[in-house]
Amino acid sequence: MLNEIESKSRLKNLFYEWTEENQNEFLDFCTGVKGIKIMYDFMIKEILNPENTPERVNELLTLLLGQRVRIVDVLPNDGTRLADESTLLITDMVVQLEDGSIANLEIQKIGYYFPGERSACYSADLLLRQYKRVRGIKGKRFSYRDIKQVYTIVLFEKSPTEFQKFSNNYIHRFMQKSDTGVNINLLQEYLFIPLDIFKKNQQNENRSVKIENRLEAWLAFFCMDDPETIIEIIEKYPDFKEMYEQAYDVCRNIEEVMQMFSKELLELDRNTVKLMIDDMQKEIDCQREQLSQKDEEMLEMRKEIQRLQQLLDKK
Incomplete structure (x- = not known):
């Protein structure tokens, strides 16, 4: 190689x-x-391409959402995302599922x-974009029942401090509920997965890493690059071999690859500096x-x- x-x-x-360090x-x-380490933008886009290999994204979303889903369309994700934020993302895809x-x-x-x-x-932005698109298609036949769920799913390689306080949990689901039991569908759901906490929990066990199910295999595929874990994933789920190949x-x-790797290093450095500035400002x-x-x-x-x-003066 050298x-x-x-x-x-x-x-x-x-x-x-x-x-x-970067050379090594x-x-x-x-x-x-x-x-092999998967957590690079160019690598994820090659392996998890919803247009070329929708079956992979279908399975991943099915496991994450806990319900069977199928992608029918890949949507533009330009919305209201700030330009500076795009470089901290390894990947960002927006897909429409079979149920709308x-x-x-x-x-x-x-x-x-x-x-x-x-x-x-960003969830609100996607919801509004869906509303405009569906209303444009339906016209006078439009009804709010035509608006479907919006799922925001975020996987962190290095998670924010809010998640570090819950070191035993690596799947966090959020949805809006009333305090009285009234049941109305507010459409927006969120799923956050800190991969660093998942990895730490796996490695803290007094045994070799043991992949219990397909979801754990996917999470390990994303964040664990030691050969023993890769072998375990492939032995238990042989279809992962194709993605590693x-x-x-x-x-x-x-x-x-050097050009893409160098670009990611530059973006990461720039955003690390930005985060340091934000830290100092905070x-x-x-x-x-x-x-x-x-x-x-002091004034009081x-x-x-x-x-x-x-x-005293009065006395």
């Missing part, structure tokens, strides 16, 4: 621009030393701040709030001192 890289000046220059990650990725419902499947490299608020905004085929084109805001509270306390103390002084 001989081929160093035989071409363009590849050699690109390779040695990376940190040693790339070599391990391409040679399979640690087993819509599923938005995201796999995020680094979990965004405000995951709930953000997901609610497809991933290795992608790696054969070293020049193209800390500054917190300190400012604490100082403001102290100022208010001064007022109390003045009040007591006035009482």
Whole structure:
């Protein structure tokens, strides 16, 4: 691998621009030393393409939603998504299911701040886009019963802090319910899966990783690249072998993979810096709030001192 890289000046220059850690990650990725790693944008798009291999996405969504689904259309996902956010996403697909419902499947490299608020905004956007599209098709025959569920499904490679407090759980489902038992369909449902917590739970067991079912096999396929786990997945579910072989085929084109790998590193670096800035801004805001509270306390103390002084003066 190194001989081929160093035989071409363009590849050699690109390779040695990376940190040693990134160089080793790339070599391990391409040679399979640690087993193939799937969590790259170009890799996921190759393997989970709803147009080329809808049966894979069908099964994954079926397992995640707990009900049998079938994709009938792939929808544009340009909506209200902010341009800066797209680079933190490993993949983001929007599909229409057989019953008319819509599923938005995201796999995020680094979990965004405000995951709930953000997901609610994009869910609302998808719901409104569905409303406009269906009303445009139905015309005067339109009824609100024509509007179907909108599912927002987010898998995190590195999950936000909100999920770290629940280290024993790696599947979180949300839906809107009343506090009185009144049953109305509010259409929006959410599913969050922190893959880092799933991986940690698997590795914390005092035994080798044991894949219990197809959903666990899919989650392990996404986030675990040790050869022993890959072998276990393939032995239990032989059809996963085809996806691993497809991933290795992608790696054969070293020049193209290096370009895509380099692009992802640049995007990740840029967004890591952005997150660091957000972190610092959050800390500054917190300190400012604490100082403001102290100022208010000092002001109250001064007022109390003045009040007591006035009482002394009267005496």
